[in-house]
Amino acid sequence: MSMDRRQFLKIAGISSVLGLGATAASATHNIWTKGLDPEQADKNKEALIAKRWAMVVDMSKFKTEDDFKKVIDACHLTHNVPDFRNADGSVNKKDEIKWIWEAPYEKAFPGQDNKYMSEHIKDMPFLVACNHCDNPPCVRVCPTKATFKLANGITMQDEHRCIGCRFCMAACPFWSRSFNWRDPHGKNPNGEPFIKNENKEYPTRTKGVVEKCTFCTERLAVGKLPACVEAAPKGGLLFGDLEDPNSEIRKIVTNQYTIRRKPDLGTGPAIYYIVGGSDHA
Amino acid sequence: MLEKALVGSKKYWAWVFFLGALSIVGGYYYYQQFIYGLGLTGLHRDVTWGLYIGQFTFLVGVAASAVMLVIPYYLHDFKTFGKIVILGEFLAISAVIMCILFIMVDMGQPMRVVNIFLHPTLTAMVFWDTVVLNGYLFINLLVGWVTLGSDRKGIAPPKWIKPWIYLSIPWAISIHTVTAFLYAGIPGRHFWLSAIMAARFLASAFAGGPALLIILALIVRKISKFDAGKEAIQAVGRIVAYAMFANVFFLGLEFFTAFYSGIPGHAHSFLYLYTGLEGHSELVPLMWTSTVFAAISLFMLWVPGIRKNEVLLSLACVMLFISLWIDKGFGLIIGGFVPNPFEEVHTYWPTMPETMITIGVWAIGFLVLTFLYKIAITVREETAGIETEH
Numbered sequence: 157m158s159m160d161r162r163q164f165l166k167i168a169g170i171s172s173v174l175g176l177g178a179t180a181a182s183a184t185h186n187i188w189t190k191g192l193d194p195e196q197a198d199k200n201k202e203a204l205i206a207k208r209w210a211m212v213v214d215m216s217k218f219k220t221e222d223d224f225k226k227v228i229d230a231c232h233l234t235h236n237v238p239d240f241r242n243a244d245g246s247v248n249k250k251d252e253i254k255w256i257w258e259a260p261y262e263k264a265f266p267g268q269d270n271k272y273m274s275e276h277i278k279d280m281p282f283l284v285a286c287n288h289c290d291n292p293p294c295v296r297v298c299p300t301k302a303t304f305k306l307a308n309g310i311t312m313q314d315e316h317r318c319i320g321c322r323f324c325m326a327a328c329p330f331w332s333r334s335f336n337w338r339d340p341h342g343k344n345p346n347g348e349p350f351i352k353n354e355n356k357e358y359p360t361r362t363k364g365v366v367e368k369c370t371f372c373t374e375r376l377a378v379g380k381l382p383a384c385v386e387a388a389p390k391g392g393l394l395f396g397d398l399e400d401p402n403s404e405i406r407k408i409v410t411n412q413y414t415i416r417r418k419p420d421l422g423t424g425p426a427i428y429y430i431v432g433g434s435d436h437a
Numbered sequence: 438m439l440e441k442a443l444v445g446s447k448k449y450w451a452w453v454f455f456l457g458a459l460s461i462v463g464g465y466y467y468y469q470q471f472i473y474g475l476g477l478t479g480l481h482r483d484v485t486w487g488l489y490i491g492q493f494t495f496l497v498g499v500a501a502s503a504v505m506l507v508i509p510y511y512l513h514d515f516k517t518f519g520k521i522v523i524l525g526e527f528l529a530i531s532a533v534i535m536c537i538l539f540i541m542v543d544m545g546q547p548m549r550v551v552n553i554f555l556h557p558t559l560t561a562m563v564f565w566d567t568v569v570l571n572g573y574l575f576i577n578l579l580v581g582w583v584t585l586g587s588d589r590k591g592i593a594p595p596k597w598i599k600p601w602i603y604l605s606i607p608w609a610i611s612i613h614t615v616t617a618f619l620y621a622g623i624p625g626r627h628f629w630l631s632a633i634m635a636a637r638f639l640a641s642a643f644a645g646g647p648a649l650l651i652i653l654a655l656i657v658r659k660i661s662k663f664d665a666g667k668e669a670i671q672a673v674g675r676i677v678a679y680a681m682f683a684n685v686f687f688l689g690l691e692f693f694t695a696f697y698s699g700i701p702g703h704a705h706s707f708l709y710l711y712t713g714l715e716g717h718s719e720l721v722p723l724m725w726t727s728t729v730f731a732a733i734s735l736f737m738l739w740v741p742g743i744r745k746n747e748v749l750l751s752l753a754c755v756m757l758f759i760s761l762w763i764d765k766g767f768g769l770i771i772g773g774f775v776p777n778p779f780e781e782v783h784t785y786w787p788t789m790p791e792t793m794i795t796i797g798v799w800a801i802g803f804l805v806l807t808f809l810y811k812i813a814i815t816v817r818e819e820t821a822g823i824e825t826e827h
Contacts, residue, residue: 249783250481263779267701293624299563300552319552320475320545322485323563329625331778335485335545337476363474364545421624 202379206397208309209371210426211385212405212414213283217392224258224281230387231256231285231369236360238340238350245346253334255369256285256384264417282429283393285384286311286332286369287417290424294324294333303366309398309426310371320364329421332368339363371395398426438586441815442808448660449811456804463797466790467542475545478791483783484774486543488767488795493539495645495766496802497616498638500532500573502646504609505676511602517672520817521665523588524657525650526581527809529609532646533574535802542794562618569612576605581809589816613638620773628706628773631694637687638765643680645761647673648754653810655751663814667747674750678738681757685731688764705780706772715782720771723763730760 218224232239237255240248258281262269269278288311294303295311302318305311325333340361343349351360358374361367372382380386385393396405405428408414414428445453470477480487506525509515541547558564580601587594617635624630631637651673654665695703708714710724737743737753744750776782787795 251476252482259779263781266778266780296560297562297623299558299561299567300549301556301558302552317549317552317556318546319549321543321563322545323561323619325482325485326626326773327623329778331483334482336474337481338474362546363476366545418625423624 200377200379204376204379204381206308207399208397208426209288209376210309210396210398210405210409210428211371212394212408212428212430214391214394214430215280215282216430217389218281218283219389223389223392224283226387227283227384227393228254228256228258230383233353234355234372234375234383235358236340236351236355237367238336239344239352240350241344241346241348243345248344251337253336253340253367255334255367256283258282259284265415283384284330284332284417285427286328286371287330287423287425287427288369288371289426292423293327293329297323297327299323306373310373311368312370312373313366313368315359315361315365315367318365320366322366324366329418329423330425333366334368335366336361336363438582438589438812438816441812444815445811449807453804453807456800456807459800460797460804463794463800466793467797469790470542470794471547475543477788479786479788481783481785483777483781484771484785486770486774487785488787488791489539489543491766491770492795492798493536493543494616494619494638494770495762496532496536496539497570497613498642498761498765499646499649500529500536500570501609501613501639501642502650503529503577504606505643505647505680506650506673507602507605507609509672511599512606515672517666517669520663521650521654521669521673523581523585523813523817524654524665524810525647526577526584527813528646528650528653528806529577530574530581530809531802531806533570533577534805535798536570537574538798538801539795542798562615562622566612566615566619569608569615573605573608573612576601576608580605585813585816588820591820610639613642620769625778626773627695627700627702631691633687633690637684637691640680640684640687641761641765644677644684645758645765647677647680648757648761651677651754652751652758653806655747657810657814661814661818663817670747670750671745674738674744674754677754677757678735678744681731681735681738684761685735705776709775709782710768710772714776717775717782717784719784719786720768724768727760727763727768730756731764734760 231237232255235255237253238251240251240253242248260278261280261282262273262278264282264284288309290309292303292305292311295305298304299321300317300319302314303311303324304314320335322335325331325335340350340363354360372380372384375382381395382393385395394405394408396403398406398409400406408430409428412430414430416425416428419425478487478489503525506518506522510518510522541550544550553564553567580598583598584594614635617638620626620629621631621634651670654670654673658664692707695707705714709717710720711728712718713721734753734757737749738757743753771785775784
């Protein structure tokens with residue numbers, strides 16, 4: 157068993173013990189829940205630490221369909237996200253699970269389009285995932301604290317505590333959460349397993365629980381950047397500490413025009429988008 | 438008193454076995470769902486709650502509606518409700534049991550539900566709902582059992598039960614308010630994000646629950662010597678009429694805000710439910726059935742001449758019950774999920790196993806109701822003529 161998995165389980169385990177609200181100082185302004193400080197559990201020297209992890213997505217860096225695919229595959233393969241397919245090879249929408257995916261502009265930012273906008277802009281693909289909100293409704297509604305905030309801003313998911321009530325799915329305004337409608341260890345009609353190349357470094361899930369992006373907490377703990385960030389075109393996905401005035405992403409968010417999804421709902425998304433130019437795929 | 442449920446006519450046992458058979462069929466399909474997962478239902482990533490949660494929401498209302506009998510009888514000393522009040526309390530018990538079962542069959546990991554108590558989360562409405570529902574079940578079991586037990590002995594109920602009866606009143610309001618809060622505090626779901634939700638829930642509950650009670654009281658009178666009283670049934674009918682008027686009014690308020698504000702997100706779910714959206718109109722016939730039934734039943738209950746005719750009254754109650762069941766047990770839940778947060782329309786329809794499990798839970802609820810009513814009726818038949826002061 158490698159370090160990655162151990163670190164993940166450590167954090168998950170401690171979170172169960174301290175479920176009733178750790179007193180770690182929170183960098184976020186969350187009126188409902190205090191964040192759990194992963195450094196309480198994690199003494200690893202190489203671990204990447206931050207006061208507030210956040211991401212900047214620069215869509216102008218994504219040129220081809222392959223740029224998106226690489227990112228999505230990297231995430232889904234790393235985290236053993238099952239790939240449900242119909243007999244004809246199309247995505248089985250009924251069972252679908254996704255942590256990061258692409259959505260056209262008009263769907264990622266509903267209400268921001270207008271009728272004169274070209275189809276090209278409306279259809280511009282955006283990478284979407286869990287926004288690791290400052291004030292996440294999913295955490296507020298979870299009756300078992302299976303989803304909870306870390307002090308570094310990450311919204312975590314404990315699939316071992318989740319009872320599968322799916323309240324977090326109803327509460328998330330970004331549709332970032334997926335449910336295991338069936339056992340992810342089965343096979344598609346064409347005989348291929350849902351999880352083709354299981355990554356032994358990361359746990360698989362069971363039926364009846366909710367899962368989502370965790371900003372690769374398990375990789376940060378061993379000094380690695382999130383899998384999507386590594387797989388993205390240079391400068392496409394920037395990951396860093398928003399509370400650090402000298403961090404690259406802080407400078408971008410301060411000095412450039414960025415947008416967030418549904419900011420009016422007050423959840424405080426931590427993914428900022430730089431809208432791309434016309435050279436877009 | 439339990440033994441009274443074990444003695445009955447052939448018809449009684451035929452009914453019990455019929456319900457028992459339905460429960461077993463439901464249990465069989467639940468076993469299938471337990472093994473395969475919730476994928477056996479029509480639910481998917483876009484509509485994550487459906488028939489089960491709809492039934493739960495609707496039945497919390499039925500349970501809460503007992504308060505419409507408890508308030509007049511115990512607070513205002515409205516003696517006419519002396520006999521029917523026990524039917525209301527026992528209906529509440531079976532409704533809460535169904536609620537709990539519907540929550541259980543909706544869980545992805547039912548073996549872990551105890552986590553709700555192991556990790557109590559005060560910010561989670563589900564935690565509070567679990568607390569108030571179980572509390573309400575306990576209060577009604579206690580009150581129903583103690584008052585009926587006293588009736589049986591021909592004595593007045595003990596004094597210590599009074600505080601429990603009074604407690605049941607705000608408690609009944611609380612179960613449906615908290616159930617409305619499950620929906621009414623979620624950002625990004627415009628259809629549910631409405632301050633009138635709890636009030637609307639209570640209004641529809643106080644119409645739908647007593648309507649069911651009227652039907653049950655009329656059936657009980659037909660098959661036994663237990664007569665809740667013509668006057669009592671009429672009084673409940675008036676309560677149903679007022680509550681239904683409030684419910685329709687509140688629904689109208691929702692329409693006003695959604696359409697006069699002109700905010701697209703507020704109107705989308707209403708459009709999906711009542712006109713269809715992006716070519717999807719699966720729920721339109723159902724919602725209009727609900728609307729027409731609501732209008733007709735309200736008219737029938739409103740006109741005294743029609744309401745006083747018990748055949749027409751029961752017809753109105755059946756239509757009203759169906760109307761509210763569609764509106765709250767189905768449309769309210771599905772409407773909240775369509776369109777999804779990406780403004781895509783993905784529809785939902787229950788599968789056969791899901792429907793059988795739902796029928797199974799209703800059958801278990803009615804089985805409990807049958808036993809409880811059998812006990813109450815037998816006790817009342819034995820003490821017929823003896824009037825006790827509560």
